Amino acid sequence: MAVLKVKFTKTKRDKLAQILWILNWVSVVSGIILFSLGLFLKIEIKKRNEVMAKGDINSVPNMLISVGVVACIINFLGGKICYDCSDANKFSRWKLVMLPYIVCTFCFTFCILVGALMCYTMRNELEESLYLGLRDAIKFYKDTDIPGRCFLKKTVDLLQIGFHCCGNNGFRDWFEIQWVSARYLNMASKDVLDRLKSNVDGKFLVDGVPFSCCNPSSPRPCIQYQLTNNSAHYNYDFLTEELNIWVKGCREALLDYYTAIMRSIGIAALFIWLFELSVLIGVRYLQTAMKNVLLLGDLEGESEGWLLENSFVETAKYNISIIKNLGKANQISTVSGLNDPNIDVQNTNCGKTNVTTKSIPAAK
Numbered sequence: 039m040a041v042l043k044v045k046f047t048k049t050k051r052d053k054l055a056q057i058l059w060i061l062n063w064v065s066v067v068s069g070i071i072l073f074s075l076g077l078f079l080k081i082e083i084k085k086r087n088e089v090m091a092k093g094d095i096n097s098v099p100n101m102l103i104s105v106g107v108v109a110c111i112i113n114f115l116g117g118k119i120c121y122d123c124s125d126a127n128k129f130s131r132w133k134l135v136m137l138p139y140i141v142c143t144f145c146f147t148f149c150i151l152v153g154a155l156m157c158y159t160m161r162n163e164l165e166e167s168l169y170l171g172l173r174d175a176i177k178f179y180k181d182t183d184i185p186g187r188c189f190l191k192k193t194v195d196l197l198q199i200g201f202h203c204c205g206n207n208g209f210r211d212w213f214e215i216q217w218v219s220a221r222y223l224n225m226a227s228k229d230v231l232d233r234l235k236s237n238v239d240g241k242f243l244v245d246g247v248p249f250s251c252c253n254p255s256s257p258r259p260c261i262q263y264q265l266t267n268n269s270a271h272y273n274y275d276f277l278t279e280e281l282n283i284w285v286k287g288c289r290e291a292l293l294d295y296y297t298a299i300m301r302s303i304g305i306a307a308l309f310i311w312l313f314e315l316s317v318l319i320g321v322r323y324l325q326t327a328m329k330n331v332l333l334l335g336d337l338e339g340e341s342e343g344w345l346l347e348n349s350f351v352e353t354a355k356y357n358i359s360i361i362k363n364l365g366k367a368n369q370i371s372t373v374s375g376l377n378d379p380n381i382d383v384q385n386t387n388c389g390k391t392n393v394t395t396k397s398i399p400a401a402k
Contacts, residue, residue: 042345046327048338054324055124061317062117068310069109072150075303076102082299086292088193091170098160098300101153102307105146109314112143116321129328136325143318150311157304164296168289172206179248180219195250201295203288204251209265211287216241217248247283256282319345 046054080099083090119136122128175194181187198204205211223230223242233242245266252260260282264270327343334341 044323044327044343045340046323046343047340051324051327051331051341052124054320054327055120058120058123058317058320058324059117061320062113062120065113065116065314065317066110068313069106069113071106072102072109072153072307072310073106075306076100076104076106079299079303082296086197088190089171089175089197089288089292090167091174092167095160095164095167098153098156101149101156102303105149105153108146109150112139112146113317115139116143116317120321120324123324123328130332133329133332136321140318140322140325143314143321147311147314147318150307150314154304154307154311157300157307160300161293161297165289165293168292169206172289176206176211176217177215179215179217182219183221195248197288197292198248198250198284201288201291202253202284203286203291204247204284205287206289207287208285209247209251209281209283212247212251213243213245216243218242218244251283253282253284258282 076099079102080096083095083099116139119132119139122132175190178184178187178190179194180191182191220242225231230242233244234240237243244263246263247265249260249262252262261271261274262283265281265283266276268275322345323343325343327341330341330343
């Protein structure tokens with residue numbers, strides 16, 4: 039029994055074809071939107087590529103870009119098909135194409151859904167990429183004279199100023215690395231030498247942060263050195279007083295920024311998926327209604343359209359059986375006496391054994 043059967047008159051079929059023609063052109067615009075959203079996300083990721091480790095973080099924008107391009111092509115073809123379906127004579131040339139087109143479009147709409155869901159599942163990969171990338175960027179912050187790393191100081195400073203953050207997980211990350219270049223250290227100073235000798239790795243570690251961590255909205259001048267030494271500053275307690283530097287880590291700040299972008303893109307992709315699915319359902323009704331018109335032979339009469347010709351269970355069983363038989367199509371027959379592996383047909387016994395024949399009566 040057909041699923042969601044609907045009767046269509048000629049007027050309804052023509053109106054459905056015209057509406058679907060318009061909606062397919064709207065779908066072309068939605069494909070351009072998907073392409074633009076993917077390109078925007080790819081550019082935003084590329085902007086901070088220096089503070090991200092290499093990984094699969096570009097899989098989401100690449101997916102959206104690809105789906106957007108395919109959407110434009112498929113919906114452009116769909117618009118042409120629906121426009122011709124207003125005439126039964128023109129529909130005959132698309133008769134064999136429409137069902138494969140619907141199947142391909144269904145797979146395509148599924149890809150849109152996957153792309154939308156990927157926007158919500160990308161957070162873990164992005165967080166790991168930011169953690170590793172920021173860790174290395176902060177580690178090489180001092181290497182302003184080394185080719186390939188000299189830009190990292192500027193990148194990290196602009197990042198901390200722009201996103202109101204400090205360090206990877208927080209400002210204390212700067213306490214664990216030497217972020218002051220050796221060329222700016224006074225090796226004649228006893229304090230500098232003591233700090234270098236006190237560390238196993240010979241690093242110059244201070245309880246301070248770069249200037250880019252300072253919060254310009256703080257009512258007091260920025261305290262960026264000796265942050266944990268209360269006696270070094272007047273009326274200061276680093277445990278109780280709110281520090282005048284950014285407390286939030288850059289990893290969290292960037293993660294929130296990209297999560298908000300991907301959440302918005304995911305919502306837009308879900309709406310586009312629902313719209314594409316509704317257009318696909320309309321095309322399916324048009325295809326079955328026009329097919330039945332040709333079978334009935336009355337181009338002006340009523341015809342039935344449906345979503346599935348059989349029930350969901352029967353359709354699923356039929357498709358599963360087709361998939362199973364695909365693997366059997368190339369199997370070599372094991373029938374005894376069959377020598378040609380390219381023929382999977384049993385031999386016919388053409389001998390005279392056990393064959394009875396009737397004698398032809400002689401003519402009188």
